[in-house]
Amino acid sequence: MRRVYVRATSGRHTRRRLAWGWISQSLFFVLPWLDWDGRRLLLPILALFVLLMWASARVGRLFCGYLCAHTVYADLLLWIERRIEGERGARMRLDAAPPSLRRHGRKIAKHGAWLLLSLANGFTMVAWFMPVRALPALLWHGAPAPWAGLLAYAALTYMNGGLLRHRVCRHFCPLGPMQNALIGGRTLVVSYDHQRGEPRGLRNAKRGAAVLAQGACLDCTLCIQVCPSGSDIRNGLRSDCIGCGACIDACDRVMRQRGEAEGLIRYAPRIKVR
Numbered sequence: 001m002r003r004v005y006v007r008a009t010s011g012r013h014t015r016r017r018l019a020w021g022w023i024s025q026s027l028f029f030v031l032p033w034l035d036w037d038g039r040r041l042l043l044p045i046l047a048l049f050v051l052l053m054w055a056s057a058r059v060g061r062l063f064c065g066y067l068c069a070h071t072v073y074a075d076l077l078l079w080i081e082r083r084i085e086g087e088r089g090a091r092m093r094l095d096a097a098p099p100s101l102r103r104h105g106r107k108i109a110k111h112g113a114w115l116l117l118s119l120a121n122g123f124t125m126v127a128w129f130m131p132v133r134a135l136p137a138l139l140w141h142g143a144p145a146p147w148a149g150l151l152a153y154a155a156l157t158y159m160n161g162g163l164l165r166h167r168v169c170r171h172f173c174p175l176g177p178m179q180n181a182l183i184g185g186r187t188l189v190v191s192y193d194h195q196r197g198e199p200r201g202l203r204n205a206k207r208g209a210a211v212l213a214q215g216a217c218l219d220c221t222l223c224i225q226v227c228p229s230g231s232d233i234r235n236g237l238r239s240d241c242i243g244c245g246a247c248i249d250a251c252d253r254v255m256r257q258r259g260e261a262e263g264l265i266r267y268a269p270r271i272k273v274r
Contacts, residue, residue, distance in 0.1 A: 003095075004166070004230040006078060007088040007222070011249025017065065021072040028069075032127035062188070064176070065244030070168055073121070073161035074228065077114055081162075084110045088225065114162045115154075122154030166228040170240040177239065190243055191268040192234045200234070216264050220254060223247035223265060233265055243267075 064071060085091045085106050097103055126149040127135055138146045160168045169176055193216075200217035217234065224232050226246040231238045233247050245267070252262040 002230070004228070005088045005092050005225075006228055006230075007225040007250075008082060009222075009226040009246050009250045009253075011245075011252060013245030013249050017075070017244060020066045021075065024067055024069070025072060029124050032124060032132045061176070061241065061243040064169065064242035068175075068242075070160055070173070071166075071228075071242060071244065073117075073157055074165045076117070077162040078165070080113045080117070081110055084113070111162075114158055118154040118157040118161075119150070121157045122150040122152070125153040126150050166240065166242065169242055170229060176242075186269045188267045188269060189237055190233055190241055190245065190247065190265065191237070192265050193263070194234075197234065197264050216255070216260060218254065218258075222250040222254060226250045 081091065085094055094103055094106065123135070123139075126146050129149070130138075130146065135146060139150070164172075196215060197217035198215040200215050200219040202218050202220075223234070224230060224247075226249070227233070228242065228244060228246065229238075229240045231241055233241065248265050248267070251265040255262050255264060
C-alpha cells in the first residue's frame with residue numbers, strides 16, 4: 001500500500017476537530033473512574049448508534065472526521081510522529097535515508113511512544129467493562145481476561161492508528177459504506193466548487209487576457225497533502241473522505257494569502273455544488 005505523508009494544517013475546522021478529540025478522550029479516560037452503581041453502558045451505546053445513523057443522513061461523515069476514536073488516535077499518533085521525526089518533508093527524507101543511528105533512534109522513540117499510548121488506551125477500554133479500581137490487581141496477578149482485552153485493544157490502537165491509519169477507513173471499516181449509503185442530495189459533505197475553481201493552475205499577471213479565463217484553484221495540491229487518505233477532493237467526493245475538513249482549512253489559507261474569498265472547498269449540500 002502507498003504510504004500517505006500527511007502535511008500539518010491549521011484552521012477553524014482543525015481546531016474544532018482537536019477540541020472534539022480532547023472532549024471525547026477526556027470522557028473516555030475519566031468515566032470509568034466514576035461510580036455508575038454497577039450499571040452497564042449497553043443502552044447509551046445503542047442510543048449513540050441510532051444518533052449516528054440520524055447524523056449521517058444530515059451531516060455526512062462528520063462523525064468519522066471529528067469523533068471517531070480511530071480518527072482521534074490516528075491524529076494523535078501522527079502528532080507524536082511529527083514531534084519525533086519532523087514535518088512531512090523531514091519524514092519523507094528520513095524514510096528515504098540509508099540506515100543510521102539517527103534514523104533508527106527516531107524510529108525506536110516513535111514506536112515506543114506509540115506503544116505506551118496504546119497500552120494506556122487498552123487499560124482504559126478494559127476498565128469500561130470491569131471495576132477499574134480492581135483492575136491493576138487483576139493484571140498484577142496475571143488474570144487472563146483483562147490481559148487479553150488490554151493487549152487486543154492496545155494492538156488495534158497501535159496497528160490501526162499508527163501503521164494503517166486511514167487505510168482502515170478505506171478498506172476495513174463497515175461504517176464508511178453504511179454512512180455513504182445514507183448520504184442524500186441535501187447532506188453536508190466536503191465539496192469543491194468546480195465553477196469557481198476551474199480551469200485550475202497558477203495564475204501569472206504577465207499572461208494578460210488568459211488570466212481572465214483562469215479559475216480560482218492554483219493547483220497547489222495542498223488539499224491533497226493535508227488529506228489523511230491522500231484523496232483529491234477536486235475530482236469529486238470519494239468513499240474514503242471522512243469529512244475532517246483539513247482540505248478546507250488548507251485551501252482557505254491559500255485564498256486568504258492571495259486576497260480572495262474563502263470557500264473554494266467547503267461543507268455544502270451535494271445539490272448546491274457541482
